[in-house]
Amino acid sequence: MVAAVKPVIQIRGMRLDDLPAISAIENLSYEFPWSQGIFSDCVKAGHSCWVLCVDGVIAGHGILSTGADEAHLLNLCVGPAHRGRGLGRHLLGRLLDIAKWNRAERVFLEVRPSNPLARALYESVGFKQVGLRPRYYPAHGGREDAIVMVLEGVAGNSEK
Numbered sequence: 001m002v003a004a005v006k007p008v009i010q011i012r013g014m015r016l017d018d019l020p021a022i023s024a025i026e027n028l029s030y031e032f033p034w035s036q037g038i039f040s041d042c043v044k045a046g047h048s049c050w051v052l053c054v055d056g057v058i059a060g061h062g063i064l065s066t067g068a069d070e071a072h073l074l075n076l077c078v079g080p081a082h083r084g085r086g087l088g089r090h091l092l093g094r095l096l097d098i099a100k101w102n103r104a105e106r107v108f109l110e111v112r113p114s115n116p117l118a119r120a121l122y123e124s125v126g127f128k129q130v131g132l133r134p135r136y137y138p139a140h141g142g143r144e145d146a147i148v149m150v151l152e153g154v155a156g157n158s159e160k
Contacts, residue, residue, distance in 0.1 A: 014049035
């Protein structure tokens with residue numbers, strides 16, 4: 001019998017030298033990806049920027065902005081080769097922990113209506129739709145709305 005080797009999963013702070021790998025994941029994942037410059041600006045601005053590594057290789061990333069008792073999930077992405085293994089849920093959990101540690105009472109995010117897998121992930125951890133941002137995202141032939149979601153009581157959940 002051959003034992004399966006469990007991959008080593010690590011979440012660590014994003015570094016500027018990670019940006020080419022992160023950009024490659026974005027380009028594989030989205031028709032309208034963030035640029036390396038946007039990621040660089042997030043790191044330099046002091047946002048909570050993280051990479052998820054599988055066996056030492058960057059497999060995903062997440063960015064969270066915190067302030068004034070709130071947090072905003074700006075980006076959460078797992079590369080196509082690593083999807084379907086719960087890594088997005090794992091990374092989202094870490095970002096929500098960071099929101100708690102920063103005493104955020106709620107976490108906001110925007111998600112495309114055309115991304116049902118992301119919406120299902122967010123709903124499964126308690127996010128609720130609270131609004132719609134018309135024409136928020138670039139799309140072929142125009143713009144796509146964004147569903148605005150919120151997870152309430154985040155800081156209070158850390159005491160349970």
